[in-house]
Every structure is written in structure tokens, then in C-alpha cells.
Amino acid sequence: MHIYDLPTPAxxxxxxxxxxxxxxxxxxxxxxxxxxxxxxxKSSGIAAEQEAAGHSSFTCATPREILGLIDAHVGNDFLLAxxxxxxxxxxxxxxxxxxxxxTVAIDSPETLAAAHRAGIRSVIIDVNVGLPxxxxxxxxxxxxxxxxxxxxxxxxxxxxxxxxxxxxxxxDEKKSRVHDAMTLLAQAHQAVGGDIVxxxxxxxYDMFAGTTVNEVQAGSYALMDTQYAELGHPFVQAMWVxxxxxxxxxxxxxxxxxxxxxxxDHGNPTIKDHSVWFCSDEHTTFSPSEGTPQPIIGERVFVTxxxxxxxxxxxxxxxxxxEYGEVIAQWPIDLRGW
Amino acid sequence: MHIYDLPTPAxxxxxxxxxxxxxxxxxxxxxxxxxxxxxxxKSSGIAAEQEAAGHSSFTCATPREILGLIDAHVGNDFLLAxxxxxxxxxxxxxxxxxxxxxTVAIDSPETLAAAHRAGIRSVIIDVNVGLPxxxxxxxxxxxxxxxxxxxxxxxxxxxxxxxxxxxxxxxDEKKSRVHDAMTLLAQAHQAVGGDIVxxxxxxxYDMFAGTTVNEVQAGSYALMDTQYAELGHPFVQAMWVxxxxxxxxxxxxxxxxxxxxxxxDHGNPTIKDHSVWFCSDEHTTFSPSEGTPQPIIGERVFVTxxxxxxxxxxxxxxxxxxEYGEVIAQWPIDLRGW
Numbered sequence: 001m002h003i004y005d006l007p008t009p010a011x012x013x014x015x016x017x018x019x020x021x022x023x024x025x026x027x028x029x030x031x032x033x034x035x036x037x038x039x040x041x042k043s044s045g046i047a048a049e050q051e052a053a054g055h056s057s058f059t060c061a062t063p064r065e066i067l068g069l070i071d072a073h074v075g076n077d078f079l080l081a082x083x084x085x086x087x088x089x090x091x092x093x094x095x096x097x098x099x100x101x102x103t104v105a106i107d108s109p110e111t112l113a114a115a116h117r118a119g120i121r122s123v124i125i126d127v128n129v130g131l132p133x134x135x136x137x138x139x140x141x142x143x144x145x146x147x148x149x150x151x152x153x154x155x156x157x158x159x160x161x162x163x164x165x166x167x168x169x170x171x172d173e174k175k176s177r178v179h180d181a182m183t184l185l186a187q188a189h190q191a192v193g194g195d196i197v198x199x200x201x202x203x204x205y206d207m208f209a210g211t212t213v214n215e216v217q218a219g220s221y222a223l224m225d226t227q228y229a230e231l232g233h234p235f236v237q238a239m240w241v242x243x244x245x246x247x248x249x250x251x252x253x254x255x256x257x258x259x260x261x262x263x264x265d266h267g268n269p270t271i272k273d274h275s276v277w278f279c280s281d282e283h284t285t286f287s288p289s290e291g292t293p294q295p296i297i298g299e300r301v302f303v304t305x306x307x308x309x310x311x312x313x314x315x316x317x318x319x320x321x322x323e324y325g326e327v328i329a330q331w332p333i334d335l336r337g338w
Numbered sequence: 339m340h341i342y343d344l345p346t347p348a349x350x351x352x353x354x355x356x357x358x359x360x361x362x363x364x365x366x367x368x369x370x371x372x373x374x375x376x377x378x379x380k381s382s383g384i385a386a387e388q389e390a391a392g393h394s395s396f397t398c399a400t401p402r403e404i405l406g407l408i409d410a411h412v413g414n415d416f417l418l419a420x421x422x423x424x425x426x427x428x429x430x431x432x433x434x435x436x437x438x439x440x441t442v443a444i445d446s447p448e449t450l451a452a453a454h455r456a457g458i459r460s461v462i463i464d465v466n467v468g469l470p471x472x473x474x475x476x477x478x479x480x481x482x483x484x485x486x487x488x489x490x491x492x493x494x495x496x497x498x499x500x501x502x503x504x505x506x507x508x509x510d511e512k513k514s515r516v517h518d519a520m521t522l523l524a525q526a527h528q529a530v531g532g533d534i535v536x537x538x539x540x541x542x543y544d545m546f547a548g549t550t551v552n553e554v555q556a557g558s559y560a561l562m563d564t565q566y567a568e569l570g571h572p573f574v575q576a577m578w579v580x581x582x583x584x585x586x587x588x589x590x591x592x593x594x595x596x597x598x599x600x601x602x603d604h605g606n607p608t609i610k611d612h613s614v615w616f617c618s619d620e621h622t623t624f625s626p627s628e629g630t631p632q633p634i635i636g637e638r639v640f641v642t643x644x645x646x647x648x649x650x651x652x653x654x655x656x657x658x659x660x661e662y663g664e665v666i667a668q669w670p671i672d673l674r675g676w
Contacts, residue, residue, distance in 0.1 A: 082620060089345065111584070132615060135585070246421035248446075252470050254421075254471055254472050259648055265597045283472065298423055310598050313598045
């Protein structure tokens with residue numbers, strides 16, 4: 001099958017670009033220095049590519065991501081980098097602890113108690129390093145670790161996500177602010193102990209020299225999107241949502257890719273050599289730039305999402321294509337949900 | 339089970355509010371005067387409530403919505419109000435024509451040819467009435483209908499979606515512009531023939547007196563969202579995404595409802611008596627208004643999405659609750675996908 005024969009809207013992955021991105025990141029952070037975040041793609045097929053490049057430890061945002069990777073026999077060391085209180089989901093993770101090393105983030109006595117009650121053996125202390133989201137204050141991290149150890153749990157270290165710095169555009173300012181955030185994380189680590197100091201994302205992956213960070217949680221680098229592309233990193237676009245022109249006139253064209261198949265929180269998607277007018281539930285209206293001919297009805301159009309993570313989560317399958325546009329694999333987006 | 343015991347993020351539907359909305363709309367547009375649009379909820383459970391209120395004809399945006407309703411034995415007259423070229427999907431619809439009346443929108447010789455090749459018997463001419471999206475120019479509608487009839491197809495009438503007018507805030511201006519759009523549709527209908535003149539949405543449902551429109555395609559009225567709520571219609575919020583507070587400090591709280599469980603194209607969701615700071619993939623950070631206490635860790639929080647349609651499409655199931663918060667049914671969101 002060729003990508004031009006796919007039912008649309010279709011997630012298409014360029015295997016050459018994907019492998020280039022994975023190799024570029026593995027050069028900088030080989031093996032366990034990278035803990036790829038699977039929330040960015042939610043596909044065990046992509047995780048298997050990351051494992052083939054040397055990474056066997058993964059970051060996950062939901063219990064289902066961990067259980068799905070175990071089912072798919074990909075990876076052996078999973079970090080739930082998210083606070084979860086649900087006793088059923090935590091118990092399901094606890095039951096899988098003989099199959100893989102599972103570590104659960106905690107940032108409060110309540111999340112500690114929930115993990116302990118479910119029988120979770122290993123935790124990591126999630127430390128707030130400036131992003132107004134999860135994470136305990138750095139000066140309280142040690143006491144939480146002590147409480148976990150008093151419950152007989154293994155405290156593997158600390159994590160801290162500097163998500164508020166991903167899109168800082170000035171590189172020197174960014175580096176300086178990342179170092180300040182990682183100094184907070186290092187202080188917390190002193191009090192917590194353990195082997196792991198985990199942080200980072202695609203926007204900051206090359207900012208950790210001179211810090212104590214020993215694993216980076218980047219995810220979006222594998223597929224990329226238009227927002228991260230602005231940062232000028234070596235990663236290239238490897239995923240598109242392909243649509244079919246279903247309607248047109250002399251002013252605009254319409255494809256069957258709409259806001260139900262695109263993450264919209266970063267704004268509209270882009271279409272090369274075209275101007276996107278707006279997205280509706282099932283459609284995007286667009287027109288060609290000057291000098292570009294209008295597509296014909298039935299023509300396939302490649303749409304570049306502005307935010308990769310939610311886009312992947314909206315689709316059931318990713319079609320993997322080679323340089324000739326031949327579909328060489330179908331990877332289920334099997335890690336969706338919670 | 340109580341809604342406070344659900345695994346989160348969870349779509350919760352207030353059955354009383356849902357039935358009130360459905361009854362309010364059925365009062366204005368009883369029976370076949372309303373052709374409820376299922377793209378707004380993608381659940382055969384909600385469609386069954388609409389059928390119980392007297393509506394047996396439905397509007398659908400995707401072949402899967404039609405086939406899913408047929409599988410669920412809900413409705414008997416389905417309009418695919420969207421242009422589709424995919425031969426496999428059109429053939430699947432054609433095969434279902436003995437089980438229900440299926441009518442497919444066409445707006446070009448290409449979409450006509452695709453429907454004809456697949457064996458589709460009934461079509462409707464989709465007419466552009468001002469929204470820059472699908473639909474043939476009004477003055478070309480008659481010729482397309484003639485071509486369809488020359489192919490032996492039944493032309494059931496016209497549809498035209500005035501989506502560009504849904505959010506016009508001045509009622510007089512809106513009514514005047516809707517009437518102008520419907521005059522275009524009536525002119526096209528003169529040339530096309532057939533029994534159906536289909537148009538409208540929740541934003542314009544009460545604007546068709548004095549027009550030739552004989553069925554309204556509203557969908558969002560059943561569940562509502564914060565954008566439509568601004569219009570002051572009699573419909574009330576009937577759906578929320580319920581989250582659990584998983585992290586907090588003295589400045590903000592974090593729930594496990596993020597942009598992967600919320601349609602974000604209309605902006606951030608709202609939380610009653612609280613201010614939403616921002617949404618991440620799996621989280622929303624928020625803080626209480628003055629005088630409102632901070633929630634505690636583990637507390638459930640009701641999030642009102644800004645756009646209902648894509649929100650529903652992100653979830654696998656809707657939990658239906660009565661006035662006591664007891665979960666009385668689980669409706670699969672079974673019409674997702676294409």
C-alpha cells in the first residue's frame with residue numbers, strides 16, 4: 001500500500017526521519033541517559049525503535065502506558081512521572097512489578113500513602129523546580145523520602161520537570177534558567193538520596209552539562225511538531241496527518257483533517273506552501289500560496305500538527321512509510337487512555 | 339457506583355439535564371423537524387435518548403457514525419452531511435442501505451461519481467451558504483442534481499450549513515444573516531427539487547421561522563459547552579470531565595484532566611468558582627476564587643469543556659449520573675473515528 005491509498009485522516013510516520021531523530025538523540029544521551037517519554041507518541045512501535053537505539057528505560061504519564069509497554073515486551077524500567085491516586089490503577093502497576101522495574105512519582109503524603117497501600121515498591125520524589133504543576137517544594141523532598149523509606153519503599157531518587165522553560169527562545173537565558181532549576185533539583189537530591197536525577201524535555205535536552213541530571217525525559221523529539229521546530233534543534237518532522245481534498249472551489253480547498261484529528265492547544269496546523277484558514281471538527285479550509293496550484297479533489301495533503309502529543313492520542317493507528325511512500329508497517333497507537 | 343468513585347478523567351453526563359435539553363429542543367423541532375447531529379456526542383446512548391424523544395433521523399459526519407448507529411439499532415434515516423471519497427467507506431454504507439435509509443452529501447462531480455461507483459442510492463446536494471467550507475455554489479446545485487438523477491440516484495433535497503453565523507451575538511443581525519443564507523438555500527432547492535431542506539445548528543436553531551428549512555441539524559444542544567452557553571439559549575450544561583486533585587500547594591492545585599481529555603480549540607475549560615491557569619497534556623493547574631477554599635488532594639473537580647464535540651471524541655465511555663450522583667449507566671462513546 002502507498003500512503004496515497006490510505007484511508008484519511010491518517011497518521012503517517014516517515015521511518016527515515018524517525019530513525020534519524022532517534023539516532024541524533026541517542027548520540028547525545030545514549031542508553032539510560034535518555035528515558036524517552038512515551039506520552040508524546042503513545043505507540044509501542046515507536047518505543048521499540050527507541051529501544052533498538054539503546055534505551056530500555058521509559059517515562060510514562062499514565063498507568064496504561066506502562067502496562068501497554070509491558071504487554072508489548074518493550075523496555076524493562078518504567079517511571080510513572082505523574083501523581084496517581086487511583087487504587088485500581090496503582091494495584092495493576094503493583095501486580096506488574098515482577099515483570100519490570102516500575103517506579104512511581106510521589107509529591108505528597110497522600111500520593112505516598114496511595115502508592116504504599118497498593119503495594120508499590122519503588123518511588124521517585126517529584127520536585128517542583130518552577131513549573132506551576134506537580135512536585136513537592138525542594139526543601140520538603142527529604143522528609144517525604146524518609147517517610148517512604150519508613151514504609152519500606154525503595155526511593156530511587158528525584159525528578160523535576162522544567163516545563164516552563166521549554167520554549168524560552170534566548171539560548172543563554174534558557175541555559176541559565178535551566179541550571180537554576182537543576183540546582184533546586186540537586187539540593188532536593190542531596191536530601192532524598194537514590195541514584196536517579198531525572199529531568200528535561202525536547203526543549204532543553206542539550207542544557208544539562210554541568211548539572212547533576214543523569215537522565216533526560218524527552219519525548220517529542222522522535223516525531224516533532226511545528227512548535228518545537230522553532231527551536232532550531234537537529235530533529236526533523238517525522239509525522240503528518242494526511243488528508244484528502246474532499247471539496248474545493250476557486251478560492252479555497254477543504255480536507256478531511258479537522259480538529260478531531262489534530263491537537264489544537266498550540267493553534268492551527270500548517271500545510272506547506274499553503275495558508276490554513278481554519279479548522280472545524282472534521283475539516284480544514286486552506287488556500288495555496290502564490291505560485292502554488294490548487295490541489296484537485298481527491299489529492300492527498302500533508303498536515304503538520306502544531307502539537308504532536310495530543311494529535312497522536314486522537315488516532316488508532318500510525319502508518320509507517322519508507323522514502324518511496326510505501327507503507328511498511330502499521331503501528332497501533334496502543335498506549336492511549338489512562 | 340457514585341461519580342466520586344469513578345476513575346478519572348471521566349466524562350460524566352447529568353441525565354436530568356440531558357433529558358431537559360432534548361425535551362426543550364423537541365418542543366421547538368419535534369420528530370423529523372430535528373435531525374440531531376451525532377458528531378457532537380458520538381454516543382449511541384445519547385442518540386437513543388434523542389430517538390426516545392421522537393427523532394429517528396440523524397445527521398452524521400463520518401461513515402462510522404452511521405454504521406455505529408445501525409449496529410446499535412438507533413434511528414432509521416441517516417444523512418452523511420459530509421463529502422467522502424473513500425471507496426471502501428462508501429461501499430460499507432452502500433451495503434447497509436437495506437437496513438436503513440442512507441443519504442450522502444455531494445457537492446461536486448467527483449463526490450457524485452464516488453458515491454455512484456460505490457452503489458449509493460440517495461444523495462443530498464450540499465450547498466455553500468456562506469461558510470468557507472464544503473458545498474457547491476447555489477447556482478450550480480441544480481446541474482449537480484440533474485447529473486445525479488441521470489445516474490439513477492434519488493436526490494432527496496438540499497442542505498446548507500451556516501456555521502459562520504453560529505456565534506453572531508446580536509440576535510437581529512443573526513436572524514437577518516441566517517435568512518439571507520437560507521434564501522440562497524431555497525434558491526438552490528428550487529433548482530434541485532426533493533423533499534429535504536436541511537440546515538442549522540445549536541447556535542441558530544430558533545431562527546428558521548419564515549424560511550423553507552424543514553429540518554435542523556443541531557447537535558451540541560444535548561450536552562452543551564461554555565461557548566454555546568454564552569448565547570443564552572434554554573439548554574444547560576449536561577456534561578463535565580471530572581478530575582481528581584493529584585497535587586496541590588498553597589498557591590495552586592492540579593487535576594488529572596489535561597488537554598488530552600479536553601477539546602482545546604475554543605480555549606481553556608472552566609472550573610466553577612476557580613480560575614484555570616493552564617492545561618498540559620495530562621493536567622490542569624488552577625486556583626480558587628476569593629472566598630472558595632482550596633480543594634484537598636483526592637477531591638473530585640468538575641471541568642466544563644469549552645468545546646463539547648472534540649472532548650467527547652477523546653473518551654471511551656460516558657458515565658451517566660442521576661441527581662444523587664449515582665452512576666446509572668455507562669454509555670460507550672462508540673461512534674468515534676472515521
